[in-house]
Amino acid sequence: MSDHRELARDMDLFHFEEHSPGMVFWHPQGLKLFHSIENFMRQVYQACGFEEVRSPVALNRSLWERSGHWEKFRKGMFVVGSEEGKADNESAQPVISSDYALKPMSCPAHIAIYQSRKRSYRENPMRLMEFGMCHRNERSGTLSGCMRLRQFVQDDAHIFCRESEVQNEISNFLNMVQQVYAAFGYNQFSLQISLRPEQRLGSDHLWDRAESLLIQSVQALGHNYQLAANEGAFYGPKLEISLQDALGRSWQCGTFQIDFNLPQVFELAFVNEQGELERPVMLHQAILGSLERWIGILLEHHRGLLPVWAAPTQIAIAPISDKTFVWAETIFSRLKQLGVRVELHDQDQTISKKIRELSKRRIPLIAIxxxxxxxxxxxxxxxxxxxxQQEISLDQLEHRLVKLITPSASFSP
Ligand SMILES: [Zn+2]
Structure with missing residues (x-):
């Protein structure tokens, strides 16, 4: 069995309901898994010079009109009505206008943070990241468990820098991708460069510059890639990373985009060494993409047998009888102090039944x-x-667990 919805049921992670199509109800165990992944990514982004931000979920229509989303991406957005006050007549219906849209991505919000004060060349490259709650109005027929959702959290990052700094940022991005994917048990991935789509912002001259910068940078870093016509984002060409899972399927997860257009539309600027205004390039990047979809793919890839560091419960302690309970409790308390996600199974059950239940929940380690x-x-x-099976001391167990529960210890920027 490898469907992530069935695995989620066995592991008590999350479920879906008809009244919120395309949105996840996270259970306690599922949210532990979600947080373990989020915390790991937070450490990785911090180690690579990104600063975490948080921005509103709903943004005014005028902003979406300026960014081009209203024209190019309108169908994919949830528009929110607001009450405009009542008409003179008390019984009249309030006037509802569609002034806001739920963000399908965090780009314009990060632009607003960039523009909140004067920027200097000294701040380049300025790297912002957010675990952004995004909404996209996907058609109901296309929704499929976690793999396609209407509400999801994305590791959404933006870099504001000079054109001469772009190649280094691509190199950092690919380094992050490689190490992060390896930490989740994926060792194979492929690159695609997606070029200008038919519906796009800006002049051909800017697209020529952005596309050749992306292609030359990836070539200079020695990576193989495929070219795909017409598949870029409407504001810039896109580098797409697809990983291969254990079932031989390919999933596009990481993306990196070079964007000369939004900085122009929003008139972004920083003060350079000569005291003049200079326009930055904007880079958009995500390593996991939607965290919910990432979790769906991960569950299927490992058939629920997650790496210990990510597992919602990392180890269960199962005493064979009442007589062994005190020693089991000692082990439990020591591991809890160490920050391990540990459970004590003190129910009156046979040990074989305990092991069956814990195995069904895919708890990676069991201490009998x-x-x-x-x-x-x-x-x-x-x-x-x-x-x-190993007969080991509590000290030895602690020593092993410290390594197993910290994936970021081996991460190097
Ligand atoms: Zn973006």
């Missing part, structure tokens, strides 16, 4: 505590999905 283990002050450690 029998009477033999009390005497030797050890535990019997089992790895889900393998026949491996």
């Amino acid at each position: 505590v029998g009477e033999q283990e009390i005497k030797s002050k050890t535990l019997n450690l089992r790895f889900l999905g393998t026949v491996e």
Whole structure:
């Protein structure tokens, strides 16, 4: 079984309801998984010089008109009505106008942060990131579990810099992609460069510059890529990263876009070394894309057997009988202090039933505590999905867990 919705049911992670199509109801275990991924990404972005921000979910129509989203992306947005006050007659219906739209992406909001004060060349490259709650009005027939949603959180990052700094930012991005994907157990990915679409902003001259800058940078970094005509974003060409999963499927997750258009439309500027105004380039990037979709793909890739660092519950302690309970509780408290997501299974059940239940929930590590283990002050450690069993001390377990629960320790910017 590898459908993420069935796995989510077994693991008690999330569910869907008809009254909120394309939106996820996260359960306690599911939100632990979501947070473990979010926290890992937060550390990665911080290590790479990004600063986290948070911006509103609804933004005024005038902003979307200026950014071009209203014209080019209108059908994909949820427009929000606002009450304009009542007409003179008390019984009259309030006037509703569609002044706001829920953001389908965070670009214009990050532009607003950039423009909130005067910027200097000293701040380049300025890197902002947000776990942005986005809404897209996908047609109901295209919705499919976590793989296509109407509401999702995206690791949405923007860099404001000079053209001469772009190649270095692409290099950083590909380094992040490689290490982050490896931490989730993906070792193969491919690159595609998507060129100008028919519906687009700006002059051909700017598109020529942006496309050749992207192609030359990727070539200079020694990566293979495919070219795709007409598939870029409406504001700039796009580098797309697709990973290969264990079932041989390809999923486009990471994206990086070079954008000369929005900085022009919004008249972005920083003060350069000569005290003159200079226009920055805007780079848009996401490594995971939608976190919900990322989790759906991850569950299917691992058949629910997640890397220990990401798993909602990392280890369960299962005492064989009442007599072994005190030692099991000692192990539980020590691991909890260490920051491990640990559960104690003290129900009155046979050990084989406990193991069956914990396995169904895909808990990666199970520590079995029998009477033999009390005497030797050890535990019997089992790895889900393998026949491996080890008799180890609590100190040894702690030592191993410290490494297993911190993926970012091995990350280098
Ligand atoms: Zn963007």
